[in-house]
Amino acid sequence: MGFLFENLKHYHSNIKIVAINEHCTVYEFFAENGKGTMTSYEVFPGIELTYNDFKMGECFDNRYPKKNVMEINHCNQGRFETELQDGSFVYLKEGDFSVNMLGRRTKNSSFPLEHYYGISVVIDLEAAKTLSNHLMEDIEIDLYALRERLCFGDHCFIMRATTAINHIFSELYTVPNEIKRGYFKLKILELFLFLSTVDVSQNFEVPQYLSRVQVECVKQIKHYLVSHLDQQFTLNELSRQFGISLTAMKTCFKGVYGTTIFSFVRGYRMQIAAQMLLEGKENVTEIAGRVGYSNASKFAAAFKKELAVSPMQYKKNCLIGVGSIRLE
Incomplete structure (x- = not known):
């Protein structure tokens, strides 16, 4: 049980753990308009990968924002809505992904199509500072530098569906159980390396705020x-x-x-x-x-x-x- 549960338990009382082992925790979320399942894996210290499967409309409100926690979301099916503190809304469609800090800018999250399936990677920057100890030679990843590249000024970085994004995330939806632990590590590192080199000026999209x-x-x-x-x-x-x-x-x-x-x-x-x-x-x-x-x-x-x-x-x-x- 890692950062995800510590964060989730503040959002709603109807969240419970239905399965747990050394490396994986499964949460169920119940609400009046449906239910959801979150299957979370600790990949590295301070870094969790979660499969989100929701059959509901409303979801979480960000009543307890976290400092120095970065979240990456990939939308595989459905549509993901985020309400910002200024009252505007931004959306992810199928194939898109976003990077943002869990700060005070986000307010609520929901699913307009009342179903959603995707992956989130939550990074506690302080807890993940030992990541370099787990890396192979010649692999350098600076998560704080990544934050400055993608989330400067508390912005939300959104990249619309591309073949590069699909290559990274699509394989995570079909990985066999017997190789998940090692495979997750490789894919997370691949994701971080990709984000470290992506041309922000070419790919940064000013979202359509409604x-x-x-x-x-x-x-x-x-x-x-x-x-x-x-x-x-x-x-x-x-x-x-x-x-x-x-x-x-x-x-x-x-x-x-x-x-x-x-x-x-x-x-x-x-x-x-x-x-x-x-x-x-x-x-x-x-x-x-x-x-x-x-x-x-x-x-x-x-x-x-x-x-x-x-x-x-x-x-x-x-x-x-x-x-x-x-x-x-």
Whole structure:
């Protein structure tokens, strides 16, 4: 049990340890809107690698910021939202990673798509100062210099998805259990070396900051849309109803949810329809009407475009356990 637990226990009382051994601790996090699992490994003294698997929307608030603790986050699936102390919001999409200090600039973290899978590396700079004792000859890593390169002025360094990032992180999601301990060490060192040489001026992105008012407005719009799947709305109608300009609504919605309003609603409708097909209580025509389609043929075409199979084939595949599609 390392720094992660000491930090987590301040966030929420509904965190418990469900498994632990010398090198790994598994935490479960329960909330009203879902649950999450965090599987944490101490790789080096003061350096922990954690797999984060959440099926929930809201997450942590940074009530107890930590000095000289650096966090690296990689988003593999879903979307990661961070609220800053000034009331603005910044987002990671699939394939992105960020580096920031766990200082007072961050306030809350959440998952707009209500599911998230990714990796975090937490570095307690003081505790990790003995890292050089564990390195091979000719490998030099200065974590404090890394902090100054990437987090100067308490900034959050964000690098969007690239082949280089994918190379480093993708292998961490598939590493066999029997080689994890040694492999984690190699990959963490590779990550640090990469960050020590990355061209910050070329890769530093000024994040798209969205205001609290805008974010709360589009979240209300999203809630309204998923609560009225049987109805059709134009963008102009939504803009007028929620008192936000059309341009701001479209820009902010995509910033929060990573897609257009049209694509989001269509995808959500098809996920609900897929669940209803498996429940078997209604036929295709009835389900089509429940998710906003008066024409069953148009519904079937939209379903196939979204899930790559027809509604009936989807149901058949799932019933026989072949080719079923996992819905988040």
